[in-house]
Amino acid sequence: xxxxxxxxxxxxxxxxxxxxxxxxxxxxxxxxxxxxxxxxxxxxxxxxxxxxxxxxxxxxxxxxxxxxxxxxxxxxxxxxxxxxxxxxxxxxxxxxxxxxxxxxxxxxxxxxxxxxxxxxxxxxxxxxxxxxxxxxxxxxxxxxxxxxxxxxxxxxxxxxxxxxxxxxxxxxxxxxxxxxxxxxxxxxxxxxxxxxxxxxxxxxxxxxxxxxxxxxxxxxxxxxxxxxxxxxxxxxxxxxxxxxxxxxxxxxxxxxxxxxxxxxxxxxxxxxxxxxxxxxxx
Ligand SMILES: [Cu+2]
Numbered sequence: 001x002x003x004x005x006x007x008x009x010x011x012x013x014x015x016x017x018x019x020x021x022x023x024x025x026x027x028x029x030x031x032x033x034x035x036x037x038x039x040x041x042x043x044x045x046x047x048x049x050x051x052x053x054x055x056x057x058x059x060x061x062x063x064x065x066x067x068x069x070x071x072x073x074x075x076x077x078x079x080x081x082x083x084x085x086x087x088x089x090x091x092x093x094x095x096x097x098x099x100x101x102x103x104x105x106x107x108x109x110x111x112x113x114x115x116x117x118x119x120x121x122x123x124x125x126x127x128x129x130x131x132x133x134x135x136x137x138x139x140x141x142x143x144x145x146x147x148x149x150x151x152x153x154x155x156x157x158x159x160x161x162x163x164x165x166x167x168x169x170x171x172x173x174x175x176x177x178x179x180x181x182x183x184x185x186x187x188x189x190x191x192x193x194x195x196x197x198x199x200x201x202x203x204x205x206x207x208x209x210x211x212x213x214x215x216x217x218x219x220x221x222x223x224x225x226x227x228x229x230x231x232x233x234x235x236x237x238x239x240x241x242x243x244x245x246x247x248x249x250x251x252x253x254x255x256x257x258x259x260x261x262x263x264x265x266x267x268x269x270x271x272x273x274x275x276x277x278x279x280x281x282x
Pocket of ligand 1: 238
């Protein structure tokens with residue numbers, strides 16, 4: 001990647017030289033001098049068109065006003081553009097990759113996004129990441145830039161305010177009962193455990209990503225991060241904030257997945273899920 005980047009800079013320098021030579025040769029009148037100056041400027045910043053007018057980026061998780069624990073997931077959203085790794089299709093104005101700017105501002109269009117601890121590049125084409133921030137208020141700016149890391153400017157940025165709340169320990173959910181591998185009778189008595197985050201009834205504060213409620217997923221997988229937990233016979237919501245429940249199950253082997261989701265029933269994903277296998281006996 002470094003080699004490719006250096007090659008690109010060398011190319012840009014060559015292009016600048018090639019354009020500057022004729023312009024400086026025939027600057028005879030004020031008008032042509034001005035034109036030459038404009039040419040020079042254009043050579044410094046390659047003349048690339050704007051991105052599609054309706055293209056935009058948005059945070060999918062967290063959202064404006066969210067409360068988050070110190071280490072939290074971020075999901076990037078984009079429409080009207082395609083996410084591609086850095087270094088690919090660099091002059092294609094419909095492609096690029098995401099960046100996060102912590103406590104900063106959008107990068108002006110055409111300016112290369114700096115790379116430091118406050119300006120994070122997702123040059124592999126990631127659409128999701130995890131950040132760790134100090135407790136307190138922060139802004140997160142999502143900034144889309146092209147394959148050469150040149151910003152698409154404010155149009156392809158979004159800034160949100162988040163509040164990082166200190167929590168105790170690593171967030172973790174677990175079945176306290178039944179035990180993994182247990183032989184049990186129906187109705188099955190269950191007890192749900194949660195560390196780090198707090199149990200809170202659904203809908204009280206959908207922006208609070210430090211609390212949530214339990215769900216049991218029957219004979220199916222955890223719900224991916226940020227997706228709404230369906231409400232059907234395979235997905236049971238405990239939206240009152242229950243930490244105990246019973247479940248009628250048919251005899252035989254079943255998997256039970258405890259899945260935490262936020263106040264809007266958006267899943268915390270696999271990291272906050274726990275799957276056990278039980279056998280229901282008559
Ligand atoms: Cu729910």
